[in-house]
Amino acid sequence: MMAPMRGERGGSPARGARASLPLPRRLIRQIARHVASSGRSLRRLEVSGRVIDNFDDIDDASDESDMETSQPAVACGGNAGNLPPAEHDDDLTSLSWLQDRNLLRGINLTKSDMEDSKMITSQVVVKTEPRTPPPTCRVPSPPRTPCKAPPSPPVNAHTKPPYSFSCLIFMAIEAAPARALPVKEIYAWIIRHFPYFKHAPQGWKNSVRHNLSLNKCFHKVAAAPGLGKGSLWTVDPQHRSTLLQAFGRQPVPPVEVESEPTETGKNTPDPQLFPYLARRLADTRAPPGADEYLAAATVLAMKYGPAVLDQLPPEAHLVISRCARDEHSYSGGEERRTAEALLNLAGVTPAHPPHS
């Protein structure tokens, strides 16, 4: 992520982790150990707003008493354990998602632990940092590998990407600085990010055009002067959430944890590959609005896989859908916190609170 997650809300009432914990101490220690084994150190664990940052205080002795808290919140944000250490600091996800994504694979969860995590419906926040922390900075930096690597190429570059053409087009357009591309540039983006298409039969271009014409999510706008033949294509804001949801339905996540390293040597997609999103997310001048939230959701989907969108709480989907409708009705409370959390998830700390 580009910036350290903030979310220090509410201070740290749980600094003394000796008080009753909403998770078994054993589980917390195992999470800490496992995160450490992946080359990162667990800096902080947030459970239901309670921050645990002193793991030495946690012993294995008193698990049972920890579970007195009913329906604790669990949300996990840490580098997925078997993922290579990300170039960004903090990741967020749900505990179950992490289980799927191997973060907790090395943890021998007992049956009761599993039951516990099933029982836990809210969220734990795990904050990690690399052993050698990189400088953290919100200021946009030039892309290190501008548009060289796919957003974590699914399986490998020579197999057909598990994305529908509408998703490919969506990603291409969203990645464009002006969020508008001529069809030729859409071809180019797809080829650049999914080399499979370099040698694929030419019919796929027909499919792209077919999709642009037929899919109501895409709109043609007036061609820029000097552009030559053809028009610019944009994503209809009214349908952006539809595309995000379609992205979330893709059967294979874009991040294959066990996949071979990409040519850049990392498996995690780099949000910097998506200049528009990165710029929007890094822009500290303007208060975050619909674009930022949608950008955050998109980055989340691209970074962690579309399934992560399913892991978001219902409130997040409410925020996303409202953003898609250009409704800025954050009246404070849950939605507002969710909007902020969405940005945090994407690695952004809003300089200003979401406006209404």
Next chain:
DNA sequence: CCACCAGTAAACAATT
């Protein structure tokens, strides 16, 4: 079986 969706192929017109 049916409806729906996505992918593919192809025909055709318009544009450069």
Next chain:
DNA sequence: TAATTGTTTACTGGTG
């Protein structure tokens, strides 16, 4: 004229 772009129709296969 050729290539590209955009639209439309038809068909196929997968899925719920």
